[in-house]
Amino acid sequence: MVSGNKHEGSRFLTNAGLVLALLLAVVLSVAPLLSGCSAVPTNEPVQIVIKVPRTSHSSLNDESISTIDEVVTLMAEDFMESYSQPVDVKVEVFEQSAYEDAVAGSFDTDKAADVLYGDYFNMSTFIHSGHVVPLDDIITPELQQDIYPFLWELSTVEDGVYMMPYLARQNVLAYNKDLFRQAGLESYIQDDGIQSWTQEEWTIILDTLAANLPQNTFPLMMYAHSSQGDTHIMTMLRAYGSPFFDEHGHFALSDLEAVQALDWIQQGVDRGWYPPHAENLEIEDCSRLFRGGQLAIYMINNVSVGRYGDSIGLVNFPGPDGGNATMFVSGFEVFDNGDPEKLQVAKDFLAHVYGSEPLMEYAAGTIPASMTVAEKYADETPRFTDFQENQTNVVDFTGGNPDTLSVREVFHEGMAKLLRKELTPEETAAWIDERANNAIDAGWATHVIHS
Secondary structure, eight states: OHHHHHHHHHHHHHHHHHHHHHHHHHHHHHHHHHHHHHHHHHHHHHEEEEEOOOOOOOBBTTTTOOOOHHHHHHHHHHHHHHHHEEEEEEEEEEEEOGGGHHHHTTTTTTTSSSSEEHHHHHHHEEEEHTTTTTOOOOOOOOHHHHBHHHHHHHHEETTTEEEEEEEEEEEEEEEEOOOOOOHHGGOOOOSEEEEEOHHHHHHHHHHHHHHSSTTTTTOOOOOOOTTTTTTHHHHHTTTTSSOBBOOTTTTTTHHHHHHHHHHHHHHHHTTOOOOOTTOOHHHHHHHHHHHOEEEEEEEEEETGGGGGGGGGEEBBHHHHSBBBBBEEEEEEEEEESSHHHHHHHHHHHHHHHTHHOHHHHHOGGEEESSSSHHHHHHGTTTTTTHHHGGGGGOOOOOOTOHHHHHHHHHHHHHHHHHTTTOOHHHHHHHHHHEEEEEEEEHHHHHHHOOO
């Protein structure tokens, strides 16, 4: 009996041990689930969003490219294939007029941009919101040396690089040589270089065109219906030598030279220099007229100049000492949306792009930020030398103000009042100065940058 009870006890202990072991195994397998999913590697890709405005683009190294978002998509695909961890890069396209809604309107939401590609004059506003991070930590010595120095200057705010330049476009004016010949202005036609006319010559040319062009054909672009393209009209206000901004970055259109330019522009309404009711026109309306041979003088840049061949001549915007040109720089910003992992991936994306010569070469055909790319494609780039030499005539049309988007809304409304003759040139200057400078001051009052 004692012996039998002993064996039965052993069997009981053995069975109990098996049960305990099974229970322990179950508990250990369930424990990670109970403690939270972070304990289980999921290999879920980190997702970042890159937002890009709808913008035409052509590249000398790939003729199939027609928009800049196609380039950014190629960059994203190349990055995803080579990155050391799973990552999902989503490229979203928005309309040029929707920067505010697409970017600032999505701050602190699940639709926020992690990376923005766009034009500096639109992007710079967001730096002062505190959401844009400095990018100095991804700029290698080699990259520092390869990017044009003037582009680094335009990318820097308070000693930090907050925008990464990818390409630039220089803007001047183009004139239709055939329309000039029809108007008897052959002496002003030049086949090479970028010309400059005195203010007296500008007035003679515009009056001559107005008197001699065919019906429904007009001398000069003008528009004020929206803020699109208003930077070109701003540049015209430098015609008599106005710096446009004062030493503090405020509008200074009430100065004598700016009022003279406003008066000159308003005179053009009665002298037939513009398409009728230019205050109701968009820049695209003038572009369409120029492409159709119904507008003699229109804005052009170094990218679009190749479309016209020898049919156009180039001239700087009115102004003393060689006239004026503008520079539109485009590139990237990175936003801090409160997720350190996404922020790091966004920076790694830019580091990947700027470390890849093939990806940088998609800027060829514009003015590439990379000097290596610019020199490689110089012989294939239309009028490359002309625009390089004209760099000395480029003026800053932003003034470094913290709220370019708000200022532009003020400006085009003021110009519309001038063209409708609701305000005199002096009244227009005062109207724009007051409202634009209020917007600038409000921007500085709320200004904060990410450190």
